[in-house]
Amino acid sequence: MSTATHQLTQELPHPDTPVIDPESVPLAQRHLIPRFGDPQWPIAPMSQNPSVASQNIIWNRVPPRFRDSMRAAAWIMFRQSLPDALVARHNNLMVTKPSIALAFHTIAAWRNLATWADQRGIQALPDVRAADMTEYVRQNIQRGLARDTVKGALVALSRLHYYSTLHLPAEHQLAAPPWLTDGIDAYLPAGSAGGENATDAISPDTIGPLLTWALRFVEDFADDILTAFTEQQQLRHATNARTEADAGPNAFARIEAFLENLQQRGHPVPSRSRNGGHEQTHPALFLASVTGTLVGQARIVLKRPHWVAAAAANPGPCWLTTPATATIAGTPWQPGFDFYAIDALHRHLIAACFVVIAYLTGMRPAEVLALRSGCCPEPDDTTSDAGPRRYLINGKVFKNARDDDGVHLSAGRDRDTPWVAIPPVVRAIRVMERIVGDGDLLFERDTPHSTRTPNPGRSLTHTTAAHRIEKLITWVNEYAQTNGRPAEAIPPDPSGGTGISRFRRTLAWHIARRPGGLAALAVQYGHLRTIVSEGYSNRSRDGIDKLIDVETAREIAERLSDLNEAIGYNEGISGPAARRLIDAAARAHHRFGGIITTHRQARALLDDPGLTVFENQRAFLLCNYARDKALCHPGRAKAENPSLDRCQPLCANIARTDHHAVRMLQHAGRLQAQAGAVPTPLADRLNAEAEALTAQAQQHLDDRINDRTTS
Structure with a gap:
């Protein structure tokens, strides 16, 4: 990377100077790069990330007395990296050179400071002193901004200070923010979890049906949709390319004949819905496509009083010829495909x-x-x-x-x-x-x-x-x-x-x-x-495996904390792992309090072999998983997690609670009710399963212990 700097000692860059180095952009896109003097700088042409939003840096939104200073600092930021020694002062909160998207938000933070300073009558960027910045941050915190939002703003202002003092003349420089000497934590609101770990998972009640329908579209509906879409595109392109000579001298007659044929057969007049289906408008493009005429000719026919009245009285879809072949529960999922839908x-x-x-x-x-x-x-x-x-x-x-x-x-x-x-x-x-x-x-x-x-x-x-x-x-x-x-x-x-x-x-x-x-x-x-x-997202443990660790640990911590509280109210535990489970619940509750917010905490819990407790709801039990005792992985290396679909009744990792025993008896009752309504062979099996569950529940009641009986 070039080590050349951009020191602006006399004048700002020429208005036609590209904002970023043209060599960093593919040749075909270089004409899209904004110039220094442009009133707006679109960020998408400056980034090679295809999903960057088409946002603009609008300089007219920056108060005039601060505009030249911030525009020059932004130009430097897009072209110049900060020295490692300055970046290191921010403890991984700052990078040497921001991405285009981060630069956009950085300039937005500068603009917010400029707007605040302008409202207070501050005349220029060098007049913004450390005390002003302290007051600015205090007012932003009082607005209830999140910790990460405030942190990002402070880092952005630090960057403005660095770029301006390193590369701009004195009339464009920002004083050192106070958090560079006092420490940034003193200027931040109370801590909160951030990043992906703080993102709520989509509710199972929502993601389940959404995924089911998405799979339906992909696996069942795709062929129908793509075939109909291809037909529509072919009709569109042919109609748009058609000339008056192609339409021929009898175009109007063909349009009239097509509509009359539909009317005689009792079919609705093709219409195009608007405003949520409450308004019908003339489908000139569709009519021209199916009759081999021009859109203008179809529009003329559809405006004739007879067809206006007919469409208002009996509007209908603009059917393509593609049929629906996919079904839901044996019924075609669509009656057909509308040209416009x-x-x-x-x-x-x-x-x-x-x-x-x-x-x-x-x-x-x-x-x-x-x-x-x-x-x-x-x-x-x-x-x-x-x-x-x-x-x-x-x-x-x-x-x-x-x-x-x-x-x-x-x-x-x-x-x-x-x-x-x-x-x-x-x-x-x-x-x-x-x-x-x-x-x-x-x-x-x-x-x-x-x-x-x-x-x-x-x-x-x-x-x-x-x-x-x-x-x-x-x-x-x-x-x-x-x-x-x-x-x-x-x-x-x-x-x-x-x-x-x-x-x-x-x-x-x-x-x-x-x-x-x-x-x-x-x-x-x-x-x-x-x-x-096996390394599916192995990026130095920076992939989805971290999220899985956190979610697994959260569930275990919540379960053990709830269990510890229940034991305090005389919840009984039975099974070979009962005493280990009681100890695990107490230790986990004392150590984590049922709350996991970071990956480090998650690994600390998961790496403690005494705290790895999983629930098997189908078998009505808890597994206090110890690899050396597990029977669910016979004949192969012990795994990090149990295979709950292979729980063995004699496994030393099993434990049950009073809650499990209640659920077992409830399920036994449901099985016995079902047995009364089915043929004898099936009824015998259901009754046998109910008797086994009842016996296991009774065994739990006979063997149950809690923290009092183990002390």
Whole structure:
């Protein structure tokens, strides 16, 4: 990296000077780079991350008396790295050179300071003193901003101080912020968990139906949607290319004949719904497409009083010829495909593919949006001595992607270890590859008939992807209600919108806490845990495996804390591991209090062999897992976690509580009730199972102990 500096001793850069080094941008995109004097600096052309949002740095929003200083500092920031010695003072809170997206938020923090200072009558950046910055931060904290938000603002202002004093003349310099000497913690609100560990998992009641419908789109509906969409696109393109000569002299007669034929057969007049279906408008493009005429000619015919009245009295869809072949419970999922509605279905299919890929890989959103066609090639061999070959996904990582000098690589870097794809993910990728061209981004931003200025090499933004998922949920819920399937609707998540950053955390939650919670994917959740342990996201333990650790530890800590409290109220424990379990509950409660917020805490709990307690709800027991005692892994190396689907009654790790005994008796009662309504052979089996459960519950009551009897 060049060590040259940009010292502005006399004048600011010429207005036509590119904001960033043109050599850092592909040749085809260099004309998009903003110039220093531009009133707005779009950030997307300056980043090679395809999912960076199309946001602008708008300099007119910065008060005039501070504008030149901050514009010059921003120009330096985009071109120059800070010395390592200055960055080191911030204890990993600052990088030598921010990413384009981080630079955008950094300048926003500068603008906020400038606006505050301008309102107080401060005349220039050098007039903002340390006491002013203290007051500014105090007022922001009083506004109730989160700790991480305030921290980011302070680091941004530190960066403004460094760039201005290192590279700008005195009239553009910011004084040293007080937190550089006092320490940043003194200026921050109370601590709170941040990052992915603080992100709420999507409720199981929401993610279950959402994933089910996403898989339906990918596996069942995709062929129908893509076939209908292709038909619509062909009609569009042919109509847009048609000339008056192509339409011929009898175009109006053909349009009239087409509509009259529909009317004579009792069919509705094709109409296009607007405003949620409450208003019908003329579908001139569709009518011109199916009659081989021009849009203008179709519009003229549809405005004639007879057809205006007919459309108002009996409006109907603009049917394509593609039939619906997929079914739900034996019934076609659609009566047909409307010329104008297929665009929305096509977007819903893309959203469904995103859900499947993002949720079932654990990729970060930017990593999903940077995937390209061909990222998941067919394995060279389908079999080997080690078993079936796995599908691998090659892609980019953006978090912590930096060069040897610590400069952020906006284009990301190739992932060292490919992701491993389970079958639903492979199918979703194949669907997207049918939509885009070879080598193109799977989630390309521009649609086939977009009217916007082409923006090649850009994917959907995070905001657009999240919005599309919300639209998919809305469609599903309307469909479920209209088709008499209300039980299949997607309930709202208690924490708000699903968002795309929550899928990764939700996958970790399900793997750690409810691997069998979604029956259709129970085996695959188990596969995902195995894949993770084999290096599925191995980036120096900076992948989804950390989230799984945290979720696993959280569940264990919560369970043991609740158990410790119940034991205090005379809850009884039985089984070979009863005494170990009572001790584990007391120690875990004393050490963690049922709360895990960091990965370090999670590993501390998981590395303590006495605290690894898992629940098997189907077998009505707890497993105080000790590898050397486990019977669930016969004939192979002891695993880090138990195989709860292979619990053995004689295992020394088993324990039961009074709560389990109550549930066993309740389940026995349900089995006996079922036995009274089925044929004798099945009734005998149900009664036998009920008797066994009752005996086990009674055995627990006979053997139960608690902290009083063990003291």
